[in-house]
Each structure stands twice: as structure tokens, then as C-alpha cells.
Amino acid sequence: MFDLDQRAAGVLLHVTSLPGPHGIGDFGPDAFRFVDWLSDAGQTLWQWLPVNPIGPGNSPYQSVSAFAGSPLMIALEGLVAKGWLATPCLPEGGFDAHRVDFGRVVAWRSARLREAYAGFLAKHDPGERAALAAWAEAEAYWLEDYALFMALETAHGGQPWWTWAPSLRDREPAALAAARREHAAEIGYWTWVQWCFDTQATALKRYANGRGIAIMGDLPIYIAHHSADCWARPDLYQLDSQGQPTAVAGCPPDAMAPTGQRWGNPLYRWERMASEGFAWWTDRVRRALGLADVFRIDHFRGFAGYYEIPASCPTAEEGRWVPGPGKALFDAIEKALGPLPIVAEDLGLITPDVVELRDGCGFPGMAILQFAFGGDASDPFLPHHYRRNTVAYTGTHDNDTVRGWWNAASAHERHFAGSYLAAGGHDIHWAMIRACANSVANFAVFPLQDVLGLDTAHRMNIPGTMGDHNWSWRFTWPMVDEEAKRVLGLITATSGRGPWALAGTG
Template identity: 65%
Template sequence: MSAPFASLLDRRTSGVLLHVTSLPGPHGIGDFGPAAFRWVDWLAEAGQQLWQVLPLTPIGPGDSPYQSVSAFAGSPLMVALEPLVERGWLPPPDLAAAAFAPGRVDYARVVPWRMARLREAWAGFSASASAEDRADLTAWSAAEVGWLADYGLFMALEAAHGGAPWWTWPAPLARRDPAALSAARARHADEIAFWTFVQWCFDRQLAALKAHANARGIGLVGDLPIFVAHHSADCWARPDLYHLGADGQPSVVAGVPPDFFSATGQRWGNPLYDWRAMAADGYRWWTDRVRRMLAQADVFRIDHFRGFAACWEIPATSPTAIDGRWVPGPGRALFEAIEAALGRLPIIAEDLGIITPDVEALRDDCGFPGMRILQFAFGGDGRHAYLPHNHVPASVVYTGTHDNDTCLGWWRDAATPAERHAAGCYLGALGHDACDLHWAMVRAASTSVARTAIFPLQDVLGLDGSHRMNVPGRMGGHWAWRFDEAMLGDAGRVLRDITAISGRTPG
């Protein structure tokens, strides 16, 4: 974390939520290429100080960035191809043959195409890289070996076994017999080297983008999911840190109880941590994970914060979340251990859902700001905590999140008549189809006393529900939205004016 950005959550700022994959560009999905640098420039010109992204880890089932094969690795899909072409490692891609449609990510086509280009780049690097680049790759690999060695071998073994989950691999590999692992490293050395190269490219490109953002006065806000996927390098490398049986199967899994989004709750299926095992070595795995996050972002949101106070434990045999129960989390001890190693933590606590006093106490004891979502503010009376006049400085106000509909989509299709009436009175948007509703929401968030205000780009642009990023609890068809730079129009000027009048401009 850059020193000038250490106090981002202590001063009055605002920013925009936009995942890297939603950026424009010619290669089928947003990445760390030229469009990312132009986006940073747009943010700076619009008077913003924050760019919030979703997890930068590899996508998992349903193309979700919250179900990754690694809690430490970066998504290969975000590695920009232009720098690889410039270095002479990759020939210019044939975009006519690729013919990617604008507006959405077609993962079924993009993933194999992008991975083929990265393998071409690896071949080019192997044949022609400079001594300086080879030395940098070697030095970086040595510095990141703590997570990189297991990740590279995991990816090589996954490929060798046709994508099958790790617990179905031959027992010596699944159970990490040292002799079997040593033989596998030798047998798959070339494949491991490829994955190492991809991660090096990811880190170097992200570092360049972050440096550009910081130079323009923009801090990056990362996103750290609380849980990891069962089929992940993390579970395979350290099964002792999870509630897994000898067969590698979880006895209990994560989720949330029935709520507004689902009558049966959400059964996420992630294995739950064995907090006693993690505490035995002072929560070293978590400290390493947060250290990596702070190398990539200036501030980060920690997803499902309530799980550190207590999490919803679901028997692995249960098909839904109904039969779960609350079990205690590590509480303050975890964050004390991380802070002892890394210093003050610039964390936004995602404290949405069923929040009990113990969760609020943990959040406040840690000194982390919580979240206030304007779309949820109009379901009660004037005492609702999410209404701007009830905000507190140590909070982050959002018009909506990646899990919400857009403001316009919510207004048109999801808000009840009572919510629409209350919102209309509060925001001064009394028509059913109020064309300026999104600006009313942005203005309400900006003028809140909350020190931090963040708006999804879809709300800045006044887009309807067809531009939504995700629907919680539904698999497939999400995480695919992209924008085109022509859509920005004069939104930056309006956003800059609102930011200035609400005292959130840099200074």
C-alpha cells in the first residue's frame, strides 16, 4: 500500500465500482491494457479518488470471481496482450477471426482464445526474452514461492487430469505424498513454468497500472472473498486448515440462511476453515493472503465480514442452506494477528445481510467502516440506518453493489410501490420513470456524512437492469457486462460537479 493512500478511509472521498473485466478493449474481455489506463484518467478527470474492483483472482464455476482456484493467483484473463506484442513475444492477434461481440464477455469463446494467446507469448518469451526479463522472472518467482509453487503444480496437475477435482487424482498426488509431488514437478516442469510466466505477467502489469492510478491520485480498492473454493490450490496444499475428511470432502460448507434473496438461503458450498488449526500458527495463512492483497490494492473490501464473528455452517449432505447453524468465527484474534505483522489494515467490512450485535462490535473494535446501500434504505421509516441522514462518518455508502440491480433497474422493476414512493419523496424523483433517478441517488450518496462514497459505473451512466453484473444465488449468465467508452458521454463532468459540491474532490 502506497504511503499517500494509507489514510484513504480517513478522509472524504468517492469513487466508482467497475470490475476489470468490464473495461472495453478488442480482446473479448477487459484487462490491464490501454483501456484500463484511459479509465484511470477518466476517473481522475471526474474528480474521483477511488477505483473499486471485484476479486482479481481466476474465475471459477459460473465465471464467478468469488469461486477461484487460488486465493493468491491473478486471473490470466486480465493479462493484457498489447504489452506481450510490444515485447515481441506474441504476434498481433487476428481479431477478425476472433470476432468478439461488444457489450458482454462470451466466456466460452474468450477463455480458450486468451489462453492460447498466452501460450504463444510463453513460447515467444522462451525463445527471445532478454536476460533482464529472465532475471526478473526468476527473482519474482523466488519472492512469491510461498504460494506460487503449489499453485503452479496444482494447475499443471489439473491439466494433466483433464480438469478433474484434486480429490479424485491418484491418492499419492491428492494426499501430497512428497515423493509423488517431487516426481510431478519434474514431469510437468514446462507446464509449471508456463503458469509461473502468466502470473509474473499479471503482477508486473497490475503493478504498472496501480502506479499510474496512484500517480493520478486514484487509490485501488480490492475485494477479498472470505472463503476459498473446494477445488483450489489452497485446499489441496493445506487441507489441515479446513474441515475436510481423509477423502478430501468437506463435512460442512459455507452459505447464508434464508433471507430477502432466497427462501432457502444460499448454499455456497465452500469448505469452512478450521479456525483452531489456523490459530495454531498465528493465522499465518491469512496474514500471507492479506499481505498479497495489500501489494495489489491500497484499500480492500473484505467480503462476508460477518463470517469472522459467526458463520452459517451447513452440513455438506444438505442440498440447501435451511439446515445450517451459526458457529463462532475467530473474532478479533485474527485481525490482531494480521495487524501485528502488517500494521493498520485499510479494510472496508462488507456487513450486509443478517447482522447481529456481535458483528457490529467486531467491526467497530477493529475500526473498519461498514457499508450502507441506498437501494435498501427505503423499506422502513425515517430511522432506517441506510438513509443518508442516519449515516455515520466511519462508513462507506454505495448506491448499489455488484449484487444489486442498477438503480434504474431497481426503480422500474424491483422497488415496491411503498419503496418507490419513499425514495421519490426523499430523492425528489417522483415520476415512475424518473430519468434523473441515478443522479439523485449519486447525489444523495455524495452528500452523506459517510467518509467514503462509491457508485457502480452502471449507476453513474443511468443504465437499466439489462446491464446488471450479478444476481445472487443464480448460476450462469453473470459477470459478463462490459461498457464502451462512447457510453461515458458527459457523465464525468456531472460526476465531477457533484463530487466538488459535496466536498469529495482531492485536496
């Protein structure tokens, strides 16, 4: 069980941002090398973004499944080592080492997985077949619906589930039984893909844990409309008889978004989930804890109160706040699974009921240092206001890098930050990292871009935008020099978050 009360430090880097020859970061050799780098730098946390399959805009927060893993993260080297796949020939010109070209990468890697599955069917030994069968049986609570969903999506050319024949859309038993027979081979493929994902993900987690590194996952609060989850249990969501949302998620208008944010995710029928003892959420958390030691829940405020927008409204202007499930949800999950190693993403419009829920559950909240310098010394994001039960960040995947923030900051922000941190443009990233590390917050987490002092060109995501600039950033090993590891290790050690030996003797 991961101890949320320990004093720890770590790095935020999504798996897809790792180096590697096959177009996108994965669970291959470079992931293990990065674990070694983290350990050598005295880190005890590696934070990922969601590892579910990507959705529209290549976002990991809009997935076809809340339970499945991304096929893109399966390392091809492992399939070659098994003898299921020949050493892949890269497409002409290879892949960009600095950015993920999702259009090329998805098609190319999907073809390689199909080849490897054919190799598995032809060459597997009885032990491998037995291991796959045992795993599939243990994961059947989500896997059976997911594999059938993906087989049907493939058969329908990627069309959303509510456009399928009514008998399949509405999950009539006879139609589902016929589909399982007709698409048995495709169901077998998607089952095997998830087995490969789990086998590799758990091997990496085991290696990381052995080197003293805990994996911190990320759990989006909402699911996508076109998802196996929504199709499998439409009664758990605010949908009409045609499978269309009657209300969707979002945020109200504010100074930054005059018409609000309309995310479009279907909202839960919390009363139905409560009547089942929140079994779906318990299963989801159980699955998350199989892949990570601790995890962040995105948009935690939605459990205290969520913003409900009529589906007919094209903006978020007509929404209303509705009470969420509150502590009853987490009490039910904890009763089934034991103490919950959860970090609450409590950013944005935080009202007293959100604070009460977070503190009542005992979950750490988040503090973003970049947010601290727009006002004065009373700003709650300044480190001298932090509580112990907090995760202190220089920034997250949704923020600019520290150096990018500095370059775009107002004169007031630069003056305040420079005075508070005793820093300037040349060392602002280390000053912010040091301030987070020296704070009383139990956890301090830094995006790798900030450890490396990179500018805006290297940010991971710009919220509210679509385009190739989002989710595609990757680093290369020459960028990660020994000096960055040395300085990060010194800061970590001298702030009581890592082995003192890293501080050296002189």
C-alpha cells in the first residue's frame, strides 16, 4: 500500500513522451531506462497521464474505455522477443523523434499488432495460451464487453454505437450472442491486445517498484459517449432511448470562457449507481490500482457538485450545479478495496463542499506554483501557504512549461516570482522546483519539461484547443543530460525527499 503521508518527489511524464524507434513512447526499453534515471535522481514517483486508448484529438481523457489500456503503449520489442513478430521495418523516413505523428503511428503500429497476433496464434506454447485464458477470466468483468465493443466498432467502420442496428445498440441478448459467434476471431484479437498491454505494464511497474519508484496514474472523472462503458451500461448514464445524452458535462461561463466549457461527456445517473453500491466505480478503481500505486482523480469537484448542461444547448450557458454522490461513493469503494491512495485534482472553482469532501476522505489536493504570482503574498498557491496533505507542482500537462510561463508572464508576475524565488529567466525552472521541494507538501512533482528547462514549444497540451501540438511531445536522451539529474538529485536530497547520499559531500 502506497503511503500518502511520506515525503516524496517525482516527475510527470506520460508514457507516450518517452523515446523509442516506433513513433511513440511505450513500455519498451526506454521506459526501463527512464526508471533508472528517476532512481539515480532520487525520485520516488513517476506520474503518468491516463493510459487508456486515445480518443478524439488524440486525447487520453476521451477514451473508448475506462478500463482498457492503449494498444499504442505495447512495446514491439517484447513481441519480437516472443517470436510472434519479425523485427519491424520502419516506414520510409522513419518517425519523428520529437513529436508523435498519430496519423502515421496509429496505422503502422496497428498493422504490427495484427501481424504479432497472427504470430501468436501460429507459435504460442500451451503455457502462453493458458496465461491468456486465466488473465481473460480474471478481467472478464470489463474485458468481455470491451472486446465485443471493439469487434463491433471494427465491423461498423468506426461508426459510434448508437448508429448500429437497434438490436446491437440496445444489446438484445440474441443479437449479442450472434455477434460473439460472428466476430469471435476479432474478439480474440482485442482480448490478446489487452493481455499484452497488461503483461508489459505490470512488468514495468514491478521493475519501477523494485527500484523504489511508485507509479502514479490518472483517472478521468467522466467517460466518452462513444465508449464500451456507455454502450454496456447505458442505464448508468443520462441517455434517452436512442442512446443520446439528455445532459452533458462541462463548466460554467467565466472570465476565461464567456460561454463556458461544454465537454459533451454523458453524465452519470448517480442514484442508479448508488442503488448498486457504486459497483461500477469500485471495479474501475480496482482496475486502476492494478496498474498504479497511487492515482489522481481528474475534476474531483464533480463528486461534490457537477455542472449539468442540457444536451440541446450548444454552449455551457444554460447549465446548473447539481449535487454529486459525495463521500458515500468513496466510503463504498473503500469498504470493498481498503484505504484509497487517491490524489484529488481540486483546481478551478473550488467551493466549501469540495474542500469538505476532499478533507473528509483524507485525500491530498493539488497546488500549482505557476498560479501563485498574479496577486500578492496571500495567494494560496504560494508555498508558504501549503498544507502537508498536498501535491505541489510547478505545473501540469495542461500548463505551459515554467520557462514558457516566464517568457509570457506579465511584468507584475515576473517581478513577484523573481522576488519571491530569488530567480530570473536563466534559473526560474530550478527555483520553482526548489520551492515546491522545500515546501511542507508531502509530494512534489515536476514535469520533465521543467526539469530540463524547456520552453513553450515543448508543452504537452493547450486546453480547449485541437491540433497536432497536443499530446504529441516526446523527449530524446541527449536532452536529458547528467547535469539535470545531478541538480534534481541535490534538490530532492536536501529537501528531505530522497537519499542524502545524492547531496554529496562537497
